[in-house]
Amino acid sequence: MGLIEIKDLKVHYPIRGGFLNKVVDYVYAVDGVDFEIEAGKTYGLVGESGSGKSTIGKTIVGLEKATAGEILFENTNVISKRARKSIGYNKDVQMIFQDSMSSLNPKKRVLDIIAEPIRNFENLSVQEEKKRVQNLLDIVGMPTDALYKYPHEFSGGQRQRLGVARAVATNPKLIIADEPVSALDLSVQAQVLNFMKRIQEEYNLSYLFISHDLGVVKHMCDNIAIMNHGRFVEIGTREDIYNNPQHIYTKRLLSAIPKIDVENREKHKQERRKVEQDFQDLYSQYYDENGRVYDLKTISPTHQAAVKTTEGGGQ
Numbered sequence: 001m002g003l004i005e006i007k008d009l010k011v012h013y014p015i016r017g018g019f020l021n022k023v024v025d026y027v028y029a030v031d032g033v034d035f036e037i038e039a040g041k042t043y044g045l046v047g048e049s050g051s052g053k054s055t056i057g058k059t060i061v062g063l064e065k066a067t068a069g070e071i072l073f074e075n076t077n078v079i080s081k082r083a084r085k086s087i088g089y090n091k092d093v094q095m096i097f098q099d100s101m102s103s104l105n106p107k108k109r110v111l112d113i114i115a116e117p118i119r120n121f122e123n124l125s126v127q128e129e130k131k132r133v134q135n136l137l138d139i140v141g142m143p144t145d146a147l148y149k150y151p152h153e154f155s156g157g158q159r160q161r162l163g164v165a166r167a168v169a170t171n172p173k174l175i176i177a178d179e180p181v182s183a184l185d186l187s188v189q190a191q192v193l194n195f196m197k198r199i200q201e202e203y204n205l206s207y208l209f210i211s212h213d214l215g216v217v218k219h220m221c222d223n224i225a226i227m228n229h230g231r232f233v234e235i236g237t238r239e240d241i242y243n244n245p246q247h248i249y250t251k252r253l254l255s256a257i258p259k260i261d262v263e264n265r266e267k268h269k270q271e272r273r274k275v276e277q278d279f280q281d282l283y284s285q286y287y288d289e290n291g292r293v294y295d296l297k298t299i300s301p302t303h304q305a306a307v308k309t310t311e312g313g314g315q
């Protein structure tokens with residue numbers, strides 16, 4: 001049994017319009033997904049922008065409301081706020097965001113930023129709290145003098161480390177990492193990822209790792225789901241997805257991972273242009289369960305919903 005099990009989760013955002021501001025349609029951001037994450041493992045969600053990855057992450061931590069489905073955490077359905085509160089879920093599940101500059105309060109010192117989640121759950125003295133935060137800074141490889149500095153005084157990679165320190169402050173079991181390294185340079189990305197892995201081993205943490213970058217996901221994840229327009233088009237182990245992809249969408253995503261050719265710059269430029277074109281095509285296409293492709297540029301949102309219904313997945 002997994003630490004967390006997601007069953008037929010749906011998140012549909014209403015679109016309002018007209019004179020009376022009535023609901024005229026829905027965005028099917030997440031449209032019936034099932035998966036589970038085991039203790040100490042990393043589950044990857046991959047897909048292009050707008051496919052529904054962040055909505056899944058936010059719904060799991062309770063920042064968005066599910067339209068339907070179940071989220072079972074250690075066998076308790078935590079879909080309601082009351083259930084989450086009754087089992088101390090908010091202490092056990094934390095989130096790391098992509099943009100550390102806006103997720104860390106710029107007006108607060110590091111000490112207060114990292115202590116904030118601890119204050120929500122424990123009553124420590126000032127000295128105990130300071131000691132705990134110092135220890136967390138040590139774990140993420142930051143110097144002690146960081147305590148009294150502000151977020152803007154750090155580099156992007158250091159700020160992501162602070163975000164991780166804050167996320168592990170309550171000693172959680174699961175961390176939702178939403179594009180945690182996409183804003184960082186490649187060399188810094190590797191540092192932060194390796195260090196997230198080290199913490200995982202030390203604390204037997206589980207990660208839900210959200211990314212559009214299949215290269216990064218390969219480095220981090222045990223199991224992977226490939227998302228397209230609110231649904232999973234393929235799920236599998238890392239080996240399944242990278243060595244034996246089944247769905248045409250997965251194959252196209254894999255073939256679009258840039259291969260850097262340092263010896264031939266011109267060829268590399270052409271390759272990059274082709275990759276960019278491929279991605280533009282991918283963003284505008286909807287893939288159904290049978291691998292059939294619909295061009296979203298040529299059909300209206302209402303028609304898109306109709307396509308889903310015809311294909312057996314709509315409301």
Ligand SMILES: Nc1ncnc2c1ncn2[C@@H]1O[C@H](COP(=O)(O)OP(=O)(O)OP(=O)(O)O)[C@@H](O)[C@H]1O
Nearest residue numbers: 013027029047048049050051052053054055056212
């Ligand atoms: N609060 C909201 N109200 C209405 N629609 C929303 C809301 N939040 C997200 N959406 C829509 O839901 C869909 C899924 O968005 P989501 O952010 O989950 O995708 P994503 O795969 O995480 O993309 P990105 O990587 O760009 O964040 C998109 O069409 C988005 O515009």
